[in-house]
Amino acid sequence: MSVLELQRVTKRYREGQLERVVLREVSLRIDGGELAVVWGLRGCGRSTLLRLAAGIEAPDEGDVLFEGRNLARHGEGALGAGIGYCQKSLGSGSQIVLDVVMVALLAAGVSPAQARSRGREALERARVSSCATLRVSALGAAERVRVALARVLAHEPRLLVVDDPVQGVDLLDRDGILALLRSFADGGLAVLASAGEATGLAGADRTLALSAGELRGPSPAQLAPVVELRPASVRQAGV
Amino acid sequence: MQSQVNWALLGLVIERPSYAYELARRFERTYEGVLTLSSVSHVYTALAALRERTLIEELPGTRVGRQPKPHYKATAKGHAGYAEWLVGQVDEDLRRQRLFVLALSTFTRDPHAALGMLARYEQACLTEAGRSPIAPREEVCVGDTRALAGRLLAEESRLAIGAKLAWVEYARQELSVLADSRTVAS
Numbered sequence: 001m002s003v004l005e006l007q008r009v010t011k012r013y014r015e016g017q018l019e020r021v022v023l024r025e026v027s028l029r030i031d032g033g034e035l036a037v038v039w040g041l042r043g044c045g046r047s048t049l050l051r052l053a054a055g056i057e058a059p060d061e062g063d064v065l066f067e068g069r070n071l072a073r074h075g076e077g078a079l080g081a082g083i084g085y086c087q088k089s090l091g092s093g094s095q096i097v098l099d100v101v102m103v104a105l106l107a108a109g110v111s112p113a114q115a116r117s118r119g120r121e122a123l124e125r126a127r128v129s130s131c132a133t134l135r136v137s138a139l140g141a142a143e144r145v146r147v148a149l150a151r152v153l154a155h156e157p158r159l160l161v162v163d164d165p166v167q168g169v170d171l172l173d174r175d176g177i178l179a180l181l182r183s184f185a186d187g188g189l190a191v192l193a194s195a196g197e198a199t200g201l202a203g204a205d206r207t208l209a210l211s212a213g214e215l216r217g218p219s220p221a222q223l224a225p226v227v228e229l230r231p232a233s234v235r236q237a238g239v
Numbered sequence: 240m241q242s243q244v245n246w247a248l249l250g251l252v253i254e255r256p257s258y259a260y261e262l263a264r265r266f267e268r269t270y271e272g273v274l275t276l277s278s279v280s281h282v283y284t285a286l287a288a289l290r291e292r293t294l295i296e297e298l299p300g301t302r303v304g305r306q307p308k309p310h311y312k313a314t315a316k317g318h319a320g321y322a323e324w325l326v327g328q329v330d331e332d333l334r335r336q337r338l339f340v341l342a343l344s345t346f347t348r349d350p351h352a353a354l355g356m357l358a359r360y361e362q363a364c365l366t367e368a369g370r371s372p373i374a375p376r377e378e379v380c381v382g383d384t385r386a387l388a389g390r391l392l393a394e395e396s397r398l399a400i401g402a403k404l405a406w407v408e409y410a411r412q413e414l415s416v417l418a419d420s421r422t423v424a425s
Binding site: 037039041175176178179182197198199201202203204205206207208209211212216217218 | 358361362363364365366368369371372373374375393394397398400401404405407408411
């Protein structure tokens with residue numbers, strides 16, 4: 001069973017009297033350990049596709065299945081049950097990075113001590129632990145993306161959805177973000193990302209193009225070898 | 240001089256004066272998968288051609304001993320010629336791209352066939368884009384010129400593929416309009 005499956009999904013938006021078809025019978029399957037990246041020009045529907053995949057929006061036709069469950073029937077609950085949608089906005093610049101990562105855990109009822117521990121571990125996985133005590137305003141563009149990813153990772157998702165992670169990131173820092181997504185997939189996570197520039201497709205197992213509401217791409221590539229991402233000591237501790 | 244091998248070899252001599260066998264080894268390492276030498280003797284032929292055109296010259300005092308290893312260095316003419324050849328690659332790239340577009344244009348009488356070709360071309364571009372290696376900055380060792388060359392190559396390929404994918408979008412729209420008009424006409 002695939003982690004994510006879109007079955008003939010169609011999405012329409014009304015613009016005044018007009019109806020625009022953003023996605024037309026789009027089908028897509030992503031397995032654990034797979035990094036799929038969707039490229040498309042501005043306004044092609046990339047963000048819509050990702051919001052549908054994360055269960056934030058519902059399709060007009062077709063089904064979106066997460067681990068075999070239809071997201072439309074589970075509503076927003078699905079978001080807390082294994083889907084991590086990465087929003088790049090980190091909120092107020094005066095906030096401390098670790099607090100940004102911890103806050104949603106605390107809201108979900110996790111104890112402060114556990115939230116701190118999981119927050120630190122997530123920052124470590126996103127390779128931005130050195131920024132834990134900094135204010136958000138002190139972060140560079142690439143660090144902001146890493147912290148945003150850490151905030152999602154702290155919830156231990158099985159599907160990670162990221163909209164254009166390298167947009168606005170310096171050229172020389174871009175590959176660090178791409179390598180991070182690659183490492184998440186190598187660690188067993190299913191990752192669906194979008195890219196406004198084709199450079200963001202590097203390292204993907206599956207590269208797709210979206211235009212005129214249609215998703216196109218080569219047949220599924222062989223999955224990349226699975227490499228343990230988390231240190232053995234962390235796994236044994238059951239964190 | 241037409242031979243890509245000769246120009247590439249000249250570049251290696253400019254990088255570091257050397258002798259034939261060592262140049263052959265460096266050639267294989269540097270241009271692996273891009274240019275091939277038929278044999279080590281290919282290098283001797285290429286060096287002779289470069290000397291004949293006074294693009295390189297023998298370093299004095301290196302043809303000595305029981306096994307002489309004459310070293311070669313680039314002349315001023317060699318440096319200038321190499322720079323010109325490098326810049327000329329832009330024309331070569333454009334020529335290759337023009338050839339592709341003109342070849343595809345032969346299908347415009349049958350826009351549906353052209354769209355099919357375009358879809359296959361797009362798939363090839365997408366596959367290539369995914370294969371592009373990732374070189375995180377934190378793993379970059381400053382001064383590793385071979386790794387730097389790899390990163391420059393990867394970036395050039397990615398940007399070129401990005402431009403091709405955007406062009407595919409444009410071409411698809413043009414051909415779709417043409418296909419629709421033919422359908423209406425028939």
